[in-house]
Amino acid sequence: MRTYIKKLQTKSEDSRKQILFVALVVSMFLVGSIWVYSLTNRFDDKVQVKAKEDIKPFALFSDSISNTYKNITASVGNISLPSSQKETQPEKQIDLIVVDKSANQ
Secondary structure, eight states, rough: HHHHHHHHHHHOHHHHHHHHHHHHHHHHHEEEEEEHHHHHHHOOOHHHHHHHHHHOOOHHHHHHHHHHHHHHHHOOOOOOOOEEEEOOOOOOOOOOOOHHHHHOO
């Protein structure tokens, strides 16, 4: 491989650009053909039948939201937020006691 690269470096700039362009076209053809081949698997007859059915975007969105909520509650647990209608008891406050360190020494 090193000898091939050294051989390319000795060639003129125009021939190096032509080699680059040919290599680019060949590699993009390979990538494009793989992409087209994968599309045939994606658009089978079974998928086309499903596409003809009515798709309701808001139903899909609400399903997505409910699934996300279920996943969060499964991970974290139920989160109960305090209701503004409930009367909450004020927490008992404890006064701070000041300690004078200079008196102890």
